[in-house]
Amino acid sequence: MLTESAGLRGAVSAGIVALIPVVVVSALVWWIDSWEPEPRWLMAAMFLWGGGVAVAISAWLNTAWMESVYMETGNANKANIFSAVVSAPLVEEAAKGLGVVFLFIFFKKYFNGPIDGICYGAMSGLGFAFVENILYFTRFYDDLQEIAILRFSSPLLHPLCTATVGLFLGFAVYARNRWMAIPLLIPGYLIGVSIHFMHNGWATISDVNAILTGEGSLGFLYWVIQIPSYIAALILVLWFRKDESNIIRERLLEYQRAGWFAPHEVTMLSSMDGRRQAKSWAASRGPAAKTAMKQFQEESAHLALNRQRAALQIIPVHKAQREEARTLNSIGAARTVFMSGVR
Incomplete structure (x- = not known):
């Protein structure tokens, strides 16, 4: 074709x-x-x-x-x-x-x-x-x-x-x-x-x-169909991104209270600026530390969303707990790498 x-x-x-x-x-x-x-x-x-x-x-x-x-x-x-x-x-x-x-x-x-x-x-x-x-x-x-x-x-x-x-x-x-x-x-x-x-x-x-x-x-096509559709899509995306960031923050605060995260880590993980600064800091400690920081951030977000789904009873508790254990182990391993500054 x-x-x-x-x-x-x-x-x-x-x-x-x-x-x-x-x-x-x-x-x-x-x-x-x-x-x-x-x-x-x-x-x-x-x-x-x-x-x-x-x-x-x-x-x-x-x-x-x-x-x-x-x-x-x-x-x-x-x-x-x-x-x-x-x-x-x-x-x-x-x-x-x-x-x-x-x-x-x-x-x-x-x-x-x-x-x-x-x-x-x-x-x-x-x-x-x-x-x-x-x-x-x-x-x-x-x-x-x-x-x-x-x-x-x-x-x-x-x-x-x-x-x-x-x-x-x-x-x-x-x-x-x-x-x-x-x-x-x-x-x-x-x-x-x-x-x-x-x-x-x-x-x-x-x-x-x-x-x-x-x-x-094509003026009608752009101004009456396309542009309003794009604006509506942008508003929805911004709204859902904000909602997702709030969920991540609230769920990670629960893990903070249980001792899995330090307060400054939750603050960093709940902010795009904080995440970028953390990646820059980790990059200064070597490629391995940079990779570990990226893993730390992504797994932390996954941990929070997994807990949210479990709280809403969307997934069985035993599956949520198994995924939680895996994710916490991964987060701990990543933290060890970027804190030690391995290159």
């Missing part, structure tokens, strides 16, 4: 250009996920799902649906419009979101709430957008610069739409019954589909208007 329009060399060139938004959006996801970073292999798996499995499913179903409409109407324009406006939002959001659903089912221990769901969904959407951009760039290879500018004007469309699926699955983490994920999944999917539908619908209207009148405007 990637090489059929412009050959292997064209696909490679298009892939290099398509990496630009990947770098930018990945940095944004990394910032969102900075309190308790998810396993990098899982994040990579979500990216590969979006750019591999989801693209394959979408290409197959969208093509089949478009051909079906064409056979019914005999009108290629109607079939293309239906594919872009109706089929693409429904099929693509289902295909991208399916990877997040599988992760929720089979790797739930790494799914600690809405922030995790947002990040997993965004990575699946980002992988899909990456491959889709390459397909567009190779299809219109002679106008690569113009099509790249147009595609890069909506860098968060696919990540944002799939992040809504992850967001609502993140709420399901707090439910005692795993089946609650089903009713929570429906609004997440429908919101993602709606954003995608509005984007594709207005872009299609603009394209048709440009053909008929020679003038096309």
Whole structure:
């Protein structure tokens, strides 16, 4: 698929250009996920799902649906419009979101709430957008610069739409019954589909208007659909990050009272500035100390969130205690390394 329009060399060139938004959006996801970073292999798996499995499913179903409409109407324009406006939002959001659903089912221990769901969904959407951009760039290879500018004007469309699926699955983490994920999944999917539908619908209207009148405007798309969606997403992310930091602080205070942490450690672990300063201090003591400090911070956040889930009776007590023991041992080992200044 990637090489059929412009050959292997064209696909490679298009892939290099398509990496630009990947770098930018990945940095944004990394910032969102900075309190308790998810396993990098899982994040990579979500990216590969979006750019591999989801693209394959979408290409197959969208093509089949478009051909079906064409056979019914005999009108290629109607079939293309239906594919872009109706089929693409429904099929693509289902295909991208399916990877997040599988992760929720089979790797739930790494799914600690809405922030995790947002990040997993965004990575699946980002992988899909990456491959889709390459397909567009190779299809219109002679106008690569113009099509790249147009595609890069909506860098968060696919990540944002799939992040809504992850967001609502993140709420399901707090439910005692795993089946609650089903009713929570429906609004997440429908919101993602709606954003995608509005984007594709207005872009299609603009394209048709440009053909008929020679003038096309994407201003409505940016100011009424995209920018409000991005602002709403930013507000939600900031809110959830603040909530997560409060949970970490309150739960670590309980461990402080039990003697597992010193007061200055809890203060440091509850502040992004404090964590950065601690990493800088540890780095001055050698690479091993820097690595140990990173482990100390990440495991401490995991410890707090594990206790939160146990307190809400989301996970069995024996599992929470087993994970707590493992995490406390890891935290103690990391503290020994960076306090000794091993290089």
